[in-house]
């Protein structure tokens with residue numbers, strides 16, 4: 228896109244035919260005299276020809292440097308702006324590990340993080356960068372929730388030397404270019420259409436991101452040589468209407484309750500085929516209701532906080548027979564440790580350039596907190612943190628894709644990843660509220676917050 232704009236601007240500022248703008252306003256006789264004068268001598272004509280050849284060569288080489296791919300893919304992904312030598316230099320710098328030579332953790336990973344300006348993506352990118360790994364992000368900054376929060380996360384990443392490409396995972400040419408520029412060792416795939424209930428409003432966005440986008444990413448990964456190991460975000464929602472608790476990876480996941488859950492379940496099947504056919508190393512992480520600072524404004528703990536502070540009611544869903552709904556809320560720092568451990572233990576992909584060369588690992592882990600909390604208890608904790616009484620509006624759980632409870636069995640992750648959550652919901656909410664107040668501002672007199680959400 229940027230390439231085209233620059234060409235159009237150049238056209239306005241420097242017309243390609245010298246004197247074109249003024250010539251149009253003159254008589255044809257005057258024009259032919261002018262042209263005759265201009266091309267009177269062979270020497271002048273030769274100089275003009277030389278000039279035109281030089282301009283054409285410059286234009287063509289600029290197009291190839293900027294990448295024809297960028298120009299053509301911008302037709303389909305108008306927000307994307309990528310390509311060029313400077314862009315490639317930024318990508319390489321950001322992707323380079325900076326661990327001290329001979330450090331105990333080894334040489335350092337080079338990780339492509341999709342959805343890097345998202346909640347989990349931003350936290351993981353920062354954690355990787357802080358321990359010296361190379362990180363390149365990609366994010367399409369869609370408007371599912373306030374994009375300014377995503378831009379603020381990007382600014383934070385930028386201040387730590389993490390470059391985030393403005394692009395879409397459905398843009399196969401962009402992904403191919405990224406793998407051309409950097410031989411990524413790992414992909415941490417967190418870009419997705421999240422939210423359980425929103426799937427009833429905008430079903431196609433789930434198919435676009437969680438199914439088509441995933442396939443587009445896996446196609447690029449399987450074509451890459453060397454292939455990266457892929458760690459990606461599945462969801463606790465795949466357990467759906469399963470009622471055996473706590474949820475264990477061996478349980479059946481064939482009764483999804485929402486389209487969101489169905490697309491995540493589809494993702495687990497799709498990644499399996501890429502593991503089987505192309506030798507991609509795959510790790511799927513089933514996240515359980517992740518919360519914390521820099522979180523997602525569409526999640527209950529986040530907009531409950533806003534409503535309580537603004538004196539607005541919070542709607543609390545209640546299950547059948549007046550049973551409270553419960554979630555295994557999991558704090559972001561625990562999830563980040565789980566993600567990094569999954570990357571560190573991923574095992575290599577065996578294929579390359581689209582060809583399998585041997586069996587590769589296929590793993591799935593629950594990343595939860597193992598201690599479910601009911602929604603009314605969540606509201607009570609927020610009241611204590613905020614020191615404001617909530618106005619509760621209790622309603623029967625609508626048939627919107629929600630499930631009555633979630634509860635993770637994390638034995639497998641503990642055994643294979645060393646995963647061990649350490650943050651209680653009470654403690655995590657305190658940290659979230661501290662961040663919320665510093666980010667959105669707080670007027671003590673009125674409890675009125677600027678309405679940023």
Ligand SMILES: O=C(O)[C@H]1O[C@H](OP(=O)(O)OP(=O)(O)OC[C@H]2O[C@@H](n3ccc(=O)[nH]c3=O)[C@H](O)[C@@H]2O)[C@H](O)[C@@H](O)[C@H]1O
Nearest residue numbers: 421422462463464514515516526527542543544552602629
């Ligand atoms: O683990 C997951 O895989 C998912 O976790 C998260 O989904 P959920 O567990 O549904 O979280 P969230 O919306 O915060 O609702 C929390 C509770 O509040 C209840 N709830 C919700 C809204 C409301 O107005 N009232 C209410 O009682 C509601 O019934 C629920 O019991 C992610 O959003 C999702 O993207 C996915 O990652």
